[in-house]
Amino acid sequence: MSFTSPRDVYLLAAARGVSMLGDFLAATALVLAFQERGAGGVAVAAVLIASVLPVVALAPLVGRLVDRVDSRVLLTTVGLAQVGVCAAMAFTTSTWVLVGLAGLLAAGVAITTPTFSALLPEVAGVDGIGRAMAISQTANSVGSLAGPALAGVLVGAFGLRAPLLIDAGTYLAVVGAGLLLRTRRRVSAHERAEGGTSGWKIRHEPVLWPLLLLIAALVLTLNVNMVVGVFYIRETLGGSPAEFGLVEAAWTAGMLAGGWLAASRARDDKALGRALVGLHLATAIAVLLSGFATMVWMVYPLWLLGGAMNGAENNFLGVLAARRVPAAVRGAFFARFGAVINGANLIGYAAGGVLVGRFEPRPIVLACGAAGVLTVLVLGPALWRASGRSGVASSLPGTSSPHSPSPANSHSAP
Template identity: 45%
Template sequence: MSFTSGGTRWADIGLIAGSRGVSVCGDFLAATTLALVLQQGGHGGLAVSALLLAASVPLALLAPVAGRVADRADSRTVLVCVPLVQAGICVVLAYTSRPAAVVGLVALLACGLAFTQPVLTALLPAMARREDLAKASGLSQTAGNLGMLLAPALAGVLVGQAGTRAPLLIDAASYLALVGAALAVRTRRKGVAGVKVALVPWRLRDDRTLAVMVGALAVVIAGVSAINVVEVFFIRDTLAASTTVFGLVAAAWTAGMLLGNAVFGRVPPHRITVPAVLAVVAGSSAPLLAGAAVTGPYWLIPLWIAGGLCNGGINVFTTVIVARRTPSGAHGRAFAALSAAVQGAGVIGLLAAGPLVEHVGPRLLMAAIGAFGLVVPLAGMPLVRREPPSHPVRGGSPVQRDSVGE
């Protein structure tokens, strides 16, 4: 759980956050564009579902390997080499229209993301002091959320004005921006060339409190992923909302996340505990349960903002908790395990949502998912009420700072 021993390197954090925002915007820009490509080509929902799975499954399957690479390899090497390959894949995607090829290339992009995500997240504790990590995490999450918010609108404009090739080439450029940031950032993990570094022993199941937190979070993520499918039918059919209103409701959750990043990023470190994480996890599900009772779509906007606010708190708090409860030499594996749980749960939620919508009414599904997501984290509270101390530091520090500016 080693944090930086000097002052917080806000310049490095700004570079990482900015590059993450650009990269996330590029990824969502490409995803929206590719969905439009498949739709315009006359391919049905099966092709779009395959596209979504291709973007998610590798993140879960490769997590064990990616986590070990993040803890063993030089962070700069990973953040330069992998995005360069991803940029090349995006260029190929720009000139590809066959569905099978598109899905395969998207899966390759997701493989790269599986390796860069834990490296980027594990760099934050190496850049920030313990008391600044929540704020640093909030800045990083805000940049990513802004990218998510801008991408769909930008994709619509670009596809309409310049065709489908331009957004994919922009996504390629976004990976090059990540390469530039990696070269400019001075903080590095495992940055000793030619030296084999023994991995610090770590397993998620050895920390019962952390395992309960991740498990509860995964269950709720599965439900929220299912809601992404259910809400289309609930808002459009049950509540008879227009496409414009549907877009406003969908954007409200992301807007709430932006607010949550700022609010929870200011919480003092001693208040960021595993029970606090479970509380905001429950808070993100309560609006879903309340939303099942509304009679008009506009009531969902404030509820979705509240849910998104708690979602922002989840993102900030989990980064701090994982960094604090695991040895610094295991941060890559710890964040990869968290990502695997989230991505795997998301895939399960998406797969389960389709058949459920066919047999159960949207309002009942919304209520059931919201209630389940509220009860699970609350049930986990007694298991973590007497929270054991954070994991002790074992092994050497994995952080190397370049001599520049030292």
């Protein structure tokens, strides 16, 4: 199958991968630096909260921007601003100033992420969307895989400044994508009206709505572990900064494998929705089992397995969204979907910051995994039933025909 613009597919994937490397490099470096400074769980939770709060708070504005403003303008201006913010972070020593600057950086991510996501179906075309998602997730996974491992090495050898300066350089990839992409996206009011999308709501979508509820609830229960993880690996299991980075990288390596395994077969929407129930359950079980580890190496295979499930989840979610969301409102959809998921992240991070100061890391990890399993058992049946009723993709503007399912391939999570 061919792409609408093969050059733009690979350029878009490369830009996202490089940017993702910088994001994970900086985030992991900040968490490690705060832990080594003795800043405690509150500071770790604060920087994680700052990384998602703008995505939640700015979602209504971002949705309008992405669907109305030229994608080239958004990517170039926001990318340049992110370069400046990262450079400022590299020369800042105050923990709380770093937290504030991380929030500014996340405001840019809140804009560029849905811009990239909405562009992908445009550069790939309906028939090529599945394979384009596989390519995009591969680039994202490579960046996400290299970032944490590199952060562990750089923080241990040079401190915080080096990874933050490298992150500043990676945002130039966003600027370059904005300048070099031939495909440009801007949806006019006439096009939105002509497409009949003014009244489209995700809560009326039979498959995406229960899927959103399941993912949000699962993210909330599992992502407490994001705050606790550094203390669990470093203190409970006695891991080094490099080992912590490698544990984080193991999850991403699993995502890369899982995304391509899921991309190897075409499925209709009924099969995708039901597969997502099983995949989410397996992810939660992997987190639960990690709480029984006694040495760092025991976490690696579980994180590889959990990451593989997560990669397949992202794959199937991306294909469903590309099929079922009208083209004219894709920017708003990705912005608001991301806001809900990151809102769940926000609550999870805040809870983690409170819990890590009151309990030992291991019981928290076990509780997160158990809560994740319970969440899927409670909310999963609704998605299973909705998938059975829907069966095939909706006949929406900008999506594939309801009787011509596209091949299932990879996509990064919103």
